[in-house]
Amino acid sequence: MIQIKDLHKSYHMGANSLHVLKGINFDVKEGELVSIMGSSGSGKSTLLNILGMLDEADEGSYTLDNVPIKNLNEKIAANYRNKFLGFIFQSFNLINYKSALDNVALPLYYQGVNxxxxxxxxxxxxxxxxxxxxxxHLPNELSGGQKQRVAIARALASDPKVLLADEPTGALDTKTSHEVMELIQGINDDGKTILIVTHEHDIAKMTKRIVNLKDGVIIDDNFVQQVRATQYV
Incomplete structure (x- = not known):
């Protein structure tokens, strides 16, 4: 589903250059549930931005569902994001003046669905x-866990190939985090490919594979015995 080959990314700040990703090689098969871990500055957010077509690598290749993701203008990138990807954010990113229903329906509006x-x-x-x-109900009438459920429903609405979750439990208490992970595990059980960026070890253990980044390189990448969230809920 995802093939990343020798990915490099640098950011230039005046005369200085910060080499953030230093030759990432990374494949994800359809139906996997993968967590990406690493401390601040490890490159995990940059990698997620490239996977989400919000940024582009300087070198290397990124292929998503057999489509090369390269040299996209913003219109094509937005089109591909809507077609291929669903996003789940730590801060939910719901539109406050729209109901839960309208928030979930929004990606379909951009796809031209009646x-x-x-x-x-x-x-x-x-x-x-x-x-x-x-x-x-409006977002301000919902709990944090309910807001994240709305965000997950919105991410699923356009039936994306891959769900990208950026710290999806970061703003939630432990009990609610485990309830959200139970939902994510169920979606993965139905066959959806999901990547989760997290710094929480208990959340990573609820995935099936843990990729660790440090200083822009993958230092380990292991399949793990998945802990079911129902053990905590």
């Missing part, structure tokens, strides 16, 4: 995450 079908699909995914009764 309103009736948007509403039906949005309700389906809200139901999937257990929030159908809250469909007409």
């Amino acid at each position: 309103r009736k079908e948007r509403v039906e699909k949005a309700m389906h995914y809200l139901d999937k995450v257990g929030l159908a009764p809250w469909s007409h």
Whole structure:
């Protein structure tokens, strides 16, 4: 599903250059649940931005579902993001003046789906995450865990090839974090490919593979015995 070959990324600040990614090689097969770990400055956020087509590497190649991701203008990049990727953010990134239903339906609007079908699909995914009764509530009427469930429903609404989750439990308490991970594990069990950037070891243990970055290189990449979130909930 994802092939990363010899990826390099530097940022230039005046006369100085910061080499953030230093030859990353990284493949993800369809249906995997992978966590990417590393301390601040390790390169994990830069890698996630490149995977999410929000930034582009200086060298190397990135292929997503057999499509080379290179030299994209913003319109094509946005089109590919909408087609291939679903995003889950630590801060939820919901639109405060729109209902849960409208937030979930938003990616479908950009895909040109008619309103009736948007509403039906949005309700389906809200139901999937257990929030159908809250469909007409605004984000400020929802708990942190509910907001993240809305964000997950929104990420699923366009049926993306890959879900990219950036610290999806970072703003949640432990119990709610485990409930969200139970949901993410269930989505992965249904066959969805998911990558999670996290600094929390207990969250990483709930994935099936842990990739550790340090100073812009992968220092280890191991398949692990997955801990089910239901053991904590």
